[in-house]
Amino acid sequence: MDIGELKKQSDVSYDIAVAKRNALEKAHARLVMVYNEHIFLADPQTINLVKTLSEAHTSPFYMLDTNNNPVEISEPKEFLQILIKRNQEAISSYHQMSKTFEKRGD
Amino acid sequence: MTKGVLLFCFDTPEFKYHKILEKCVALIRKNLKLQVTVVTNFDTYKHLKPLGFVNYKFIDPEMGNKKNGLEWRNVDRHMAYELSPYDTTLVMDIDYFTFTDNLRQFVDTKYDFLISKNAYDLTNRNSFDTRKNSMIDMVWATVFVFKKGNKAKRIFDMVKYVKQYYAYFMDLYRVRDRRFRNDYAFAIALEQANGMITYETLPITLPTLPPDCKVLKMDDEGIAWQYNDQINYTCDQDVHVLNKGMANV
Numbered sequence: 001m002d003i004g005e006l007k008k009q010s011d012v013s014y015d016i017a018v019a020k021r022n023a024l025e026k027a028h029a030r031l032v033m034v035y036n037e038h039i040f041l042a043d044p045q046t047i048n049l050v051k052t053l054s055e056a057h058t059s060p061f062y063m064l065d066t067n068n069n070p071v072e073i074s075e076p077k078e079f080l081q082i083l084i085k086r087n088q089e090a091i092s093s094y095h096q097m098s099k100t101f102e103k104r105g106d
Numbered sequence: 107m108t109k110g111v112l113l114f115c116f117d118t119p120e121f122k123y124h125k126i127l128e129k130c131v132a133l134i135r136k137n138l139k140l141q142v143t144v145v146t147n148f149d150t151y152k153h154l155k156p157l158g159f160v161n162y163k164f165i166d167p168e169m170g171n172k173k174n175g176l177e178w179r180n181v182d183r184h185m186a187y188e189l190s191p192y193d194t195t196l197v198m199d200i201d202y203f204t205f206t207d208n209l210r211q212f213v214d215t216k217y218d219f220l221i222s223k224n225a226y227d228l229t230n231r232n233s234f235d236t237r238k239n240s241m242i243d244m245v246w247a248t249v250f251v252f253k254k255g256n257k258a259k260r261i262f263d264m265v266k267y268v269k270q271y272y273a274y275f276m277d278l279y280r281v282r283d284r285r286f287r288n289d290y291a292f293a294i295a296l297e298q299a300n301g302m303i304t305y306e307t308l309p310i311t312l313p314t315l316p317p318d319c320k321v322l323k324m325d326d327e328g329i330a331w332q333y334n335d336q337i338n339y340t341c342d343q344d345v346h347v348l349n350k351g352m353a354n355v
Contacts, residue, residue: 011336018230018338025226025313026290026343029208037216039309066309068215093342 016101023097030090035079036072038065042086048082109213110141110192115200116167117150117181121161124153125198130200131157136326139195145182145189173285183247183288184269187254187262193320194315199248202346205328208310209249209344216316217306218257221250221292225312227332228340233316240281241292242297246312247288248346264295314346321352 031042040046046063053061054076062070073079111134115127124146131142133160135158143161146154151162168181186197194213198204212220223243225234236244252258256309266290268275275294276284296305315321315331328341 014336015338018228018336019340021230022313022338022340022343025149025311026340029206029310029313029343032121034211034214037214039212040216041309067306069306 010060012104016104018074020098027090027094030093031087033065033082033086035082038069038071039067040065040083042049042083042090044087047080047087048075050083058097107194108141108192109196110143110190111138111193111196111198112143112145112186112190112192113198113200114145114180114182115150115325116147117153121350122153122353123350124150126350127178127200128155128157130198130203131160132249133204133326134198137207138196138317139203139207140210142190143191145185161191165189165221180288181269181286184262184265184291186316187252187259190254192254194253197247197249199346201313201348201350201352202248202344203324203329204344205342206344212251212308215251217251217253218255219250219252219296220263220308221245221247221296222308222312224310225314225346228257228313228315228331228345229319229338231282234314236289239283240293241279242293243308244289245293247292247294248312249308249310250292251308261299262354264299265291268294278297299322300314312346313340313343315348317348319347319349321347321349324352324355 033040033042049063050073053063053073059076060070060072060074062074066069113127113130114121117123127144131144134142136142138284141161143163145163145165147167148164151164165182165185167179169179183197186195196209196213223245225246227233252261269286272286272291276290279290279294281290315329319333321329321331322337328339329345329347330337330339330342
């Protein structure tokens with residue numbers, strides 16, 4: 001492989017790395033959501049906590065928002081659905097983007 | 107409860123900021139769907155194309171601040187509380203382009219004042235690690251939300267006080283950058299107003315294009331930029347553009 005080809009591959013790798021990082025940040029930004037006037041991350045930890053508490057605890061239950069303030073959750077099923085919807089919206093978008101990275105990297 | 111966006115825009119001899127404002131307002135209208143108020147002066151206003159229903163507040167911008175030797179009219183942000191006609195206000199730099207509705211939800215929280223501490227470099231160079239530049243965390247006054255009331259008023263009063271004695275506070279917190287920056291004025295005010303312990307923040311990281319990136323194209327969906335010989339594009343992601351040459355794109 002000549003140096004020109006190596007440079008070309010390096011440029012493609014750079015483009016993919018930048019695009020991948022930005023797509024991931026975009027997904028993270030989309031995970032931030034407001035519910036009941038408080039801010040939460042629709043990440044696996046929050047989803048698991050809400051699911052566990054909704055199954056193993058009588059409602060209402062209490063949890064912390066992103067600023068560590070306590071919030072009463074009186075409608076756990078509704079909250080869980082919103083969290084899952086937001087999580088999958090963000091991650092499926094990232095999944096679609098990652099398919100394009102794979103094609104470019106071939 | 108009224109909710110809206112407050113923007114500050116003043117042309118300088120070097121940069122036609124009104125061109126950037128036109129792009130910014132169009133995206134706010136499309137994606138955030140909030141009322142908009144623009145704080146400007148008549149010299150800037152007379153160059154603006156019709157932007158639809160936008161409220162205008164006219165002030166004479168405070169002069170004297172410079173960036174890279176050029177006029178930098180950024181000193182009036184501390185008046186946002188008095189100038190905003192809304193109960194809850196999202197204040198944004200006009201070079202922050204909302205390609206998503208992500209910010210919309212933050213006008214619906216219980217918090218009196220929220221601001222972000224983090225930005226990340228869209229070119230993947232980590233050029234916004236500001237922690238080493240002062241004794242306190244810097245905040246990004248690019249985007250913040252406040253709800254009118256005693257707490258927000260106290261914070262803005264503190265920003266005014268910090269601005270008045272800015273040189274002293276720069277020394278106190280060992281801030282390297284000696285120009286007046288809203289980022290540090292708000293960071294110091296929040297530190298002081300909250301008892302030097304901690305304060306509530308927006309858990310977002312502002313996607314930012316460094317000043318050495320030339321914006322090549324911008325449409326309703328995203329932005330393409332050039333850094334060295336590399337061209338990249340992002341869509342459906344908010345972007346803070348630091349290169350003011352983008353006014354001409």
